[in-house]
Amino acid sequence: MFEKVVEDLKKSLRDALEKLGVSADEYPTLGIEESKYCDLASSISFKLVKSLKMPPQKIAEEIADNLEISSPLISSFEVKSGYLNFFLSDFCLQETLRRIERENENYGFIGKKGKIILEHTSANPNGPLHIGHARNSAIGDSLRRILQKAGYDVETHYYVNDMGRQMAIVTFGLRRFGLRDLKGDHAIGEIYVRANSEIEKDEKLAEEVDEILRKYEEGDPEVSEELKRAVEIALEGIKETLREMNVHHDVFVWESEFVRRGDVQRVLEELRKKAEVVEEEGALILKLGDEKVVLRRSDGTSLYITRDIAYHLFKASRSDLCIDVLGADHKLISSQLSRILEILGVKPPKVVTFEFVSLPESSMSTRRGLFVSADEVLEKLVEKAYEEVHRRKPEAPEEFKREVSRKVGVGALRYDLVKVMRDKPMVFSWEEALDFEKQGAPYIQYSHARASSILRKSEIRDINEVDLSLLKEPQEVSLIKALGKLPWIVEQICESLNPHLLASYSRDIADLFNDFYRDLPVLKAEREVSEARLHLVLCTKIVLKNSLEMLGIEAPEEM
Known part of the structure; x- marks a missing residue:
């Protein structure tokens, strides 16, 4: 409902400005924002001070006279x-509840159209996903769900880097050490660390790695079979972790596809025609302003950025918008990629960068084997969740406790990784991640379960037969106003691609609901008031469930 209020306000303000001879085209938002002094405020008068040469108060008064x-x-x-x-208005509050119940699981849909290809995670298949990769997955999958809720047709990609040096090192290590009986990605990761250690001791071994890399790009059958086997083993383990995290990809696109079918060669030919491309010591170089971008090595092998250009041409031809979720260390290469795509006449992707999750004592490094794996985090979170569920409901069936523990553990991880603004770094802390008393996903899930419990104990009448005007207490009004903001939050995320906004909103709804539940009786209130409050509980349940689902978090009926 909030987004409808904003649209109505924009129309009225545009009309008022037009009467004053001011074009609203330069001010698309019209300065409309939330305020602690009212429900919505406009700061448009401050933006017009320079052009109208009047103080803000005077401008606001003139706008009001024409509003x-x-x-x-x-x-x-x-x-x-x-x-x-x-x-x-009171009508707005009542209509908010009617709309939520009417739209139910579709509440949050805002009628967006178009095809989006969203690439996220895309970790090199040389080991298990670590907690840093998991932040990429949580952000990317949450964006997928939110954009789909908004109405977009979203296709998610995992770009498999099978042509990088890392996989040549893994193949080298497989030849020497073989696989241990571990989960596939962990077994490959162990080989990668061990192979790097051997190469550091004897630099001559790097020549074998270079040979593997060259032969794979050339399509040598024996080397291709070896390397693909290594990738597939790692990917199976990675996919299992993603499933446990409730993360979905529609397509796994292998980097080598763009070399094999000639797309990379066509990119080089196009860039020769449209940009300054020169040879230096056998390597092919693109001059990009003051920068030089190597497109092909002197030995004839392609580079990541060249293959990435071909991949983005492929995505752009199949969508209206491409979104890439990347770590902050990709800012330079993504900037170069965007400029090259513009040279080729292709719309660059929207790049969603995020800062890293680091260990308190050091940085993440797959090569040195120094990281906290997503599997390890999930296992410990689910274990801790089980202890809490068992403490609260020791008599509950074992199957129930295990299922709720899984939902709570996964939710705790996903929420923890999304709740911080993506441009802010995180220091991963076991103590914080395992703290089930803070206001994270378990708190929000418990609020949903509490609403479900209330509704199970009662019969609810049709909303059109209930007097919603009885919901006048401050706790009720604050909660209703917040419930009406979900579609507006979805709209904001479509513009900013910042899913932390939904994480914060979900926690705010849980806070407001628990304040309402603490201060006002529902089942024991007078009959007519109780009936109205039950609808407020139902609408809260719907909003919490839809919000959690957009964050990839399950909403338990019972905890």
């Missing part, structure tokens, strides 16, 4: 300190 509010969702407005403050 006609026809929306039944807005009850009143005022001018205060240069701001235009707006207040929601």
